[in-house]
Amino acid sequence: MSKQEDFNWDNFETKGFGEGYSKEQREQMAAMYEDTLGTITEKEVIKGTVVGVNDKDVIINVGFKSDGLVPRSEFRDLESINVGDTVEVFIEEQENALGQLILSRKKAKIVRAWKDIEDALEFDNVIEGLVKRRTKGGLIVDIYGVEAFLPGSQIDVKPIRDFDIYVGKKMEVKVVKINHANDNVVVSHKVLIEKDLEKQKAEILNNLEKGQVLEGVIKNMTNFGVFIDLGGVDGLLHITDISWGRINHPEEVLQLDQKVQIVVLDFDDDKKRISLGMKQLTAHPWDSLASSLEIGSRVKGKIVNVADYGAFLELAPGVEGLIHVSEMSWSQHLRNPADFVKVGDEIEAVVLTLDKDERKMSLGIKQLTEDPWTK
Structure with missing residues (x-):
């Protein structure tokens, strides 16, 4: 009889897998296998590698004993998703009732967004947002996928009369307040302008001289004159210095937000009150009377x-x-x-x-x- 004929198949088939090893050896091998797997914690964001893509799902390996599935719809913001790409995902469950690893890219984006927003507040970072729509008292700005409130008073240093002109446009902002109780974020664009204006203001005041011709923008009008923004510094153009002729109100010849050329007539020692003139830029009409x-x-x-x-x-x-x-x-x-x-x-x-x-x-x-x- 050959060796093959001496082999007892019945005895072999009745033995379970690994029965050739002792209990200690099996435990040691299981521990070695577990050591090859990464440790993950539920409700945290980790990086994973795309190992498969089909019509419905994206299969992601996060170094766990099983791969996770993420609905392909959660990648609609990307032009394409391919095997080998690295993405951030949120661990919802290590194992559901079917033993599957449940991941979410949508929640990972939200968690990452809030982390970036908190960092922006802590480190005073400037971030770019997209103005989505106007709302009562201001604008709604999308930053990292989170809707933030931009109060009307924080859009610009000058009063804004038409909020709609900003809708659909990108705008740099700073986070000024976070209310975690209701997931509310308040941002400001005005603080960025003010910082630039402080530099301009210092430069203007240092170089201010009587007779100096400047360009400014009319920011407010009253019956006695207009206030002109010289670039962070306001000056008063009195009604009597607007025109050589008589006018009853500045609005007869000027309008809000108009750019004008003016001359510095006078200012106090602290340069807090600056008097401006407009008619002084032209010759006096008496000098041009017919001989x-x-x-x-x-x-x-x-x-x-x-x-x-x-x-x-x-x-x-x-x-x-x-x-x-x-x-x-x-x-x-x-x-x-x-x-x-x-x-x-x-x-x-x-x-x-x-x-x-x-x-x-x-x-x-x-x-x-x-x-x-x-x-």
Whole structure:
């Protein structure tokens, strides 16, 4: 009989796997196998390697005794996902009822996002977000996939009248507050501008001189003048320094957010109050009066003011003459100037006195007709 025929197959098949080893040897081999596997902890984010991709799932090896499955839909933000790629995943369960390792890339992104947001607050990092939409009192900005609130007062150093212009645009922000109780994040864009403005402000103040011509932006308007942002420093352009002519309110010739050229007229020792001028950038209208203008000349203009003692006729912006009430009628009985003229009337008058050096002239309208007392 051959050796093959002497072999007892029945005895071999009745023995279980590993029965050729002692209990101690089997335990030692199991421990060696366990040592080849990584240790993972539930509810933590770890890196894994893609080992397979199908229509529904992405198979990921995290060094555990079994691979984990992640729905392919959780990778829609990536252009492609291929075998060998390294991705971060969140350990939901080491083993579910079917003994499967449950992973989530979506939750890993959320955990990573909050970690990055907390780091941004702690280390004062600047992060880029996308303005998704406007909301009551401000904007909603997407940072790392988390919706953060950007208050309207924190968008810019100047008041914002139209929030919609920012929607759909990228914006750099800083995290200023995190409320973990309701997962609320507050960010600011204004703090970044303020930091840049501090540098500009210091440079402007150090170089500020009377007569210096600057460019600024109108940020506020009042009935007595406008406040102009010179780049982190505000100056006042008084209504009387806007134009050589008379204006009742700055909005007649200027508008909010308009860029203007102005000249520094004066400032205090601390450079906290800066007076600005605009009309000073152009020659005074009196200097451009026609040389033919003299006493007895007939002129045309518009009534710009009526007082108890007379009315002011504007010949050109910044050039006015006084028509005294006594020069309005040949009558010996003085009446109210309002009986003869009103603001806005365009009339003709005669030059009675003229002093170009003092920039003064007096006018009359009764001189346009013959003196009845001469007859």
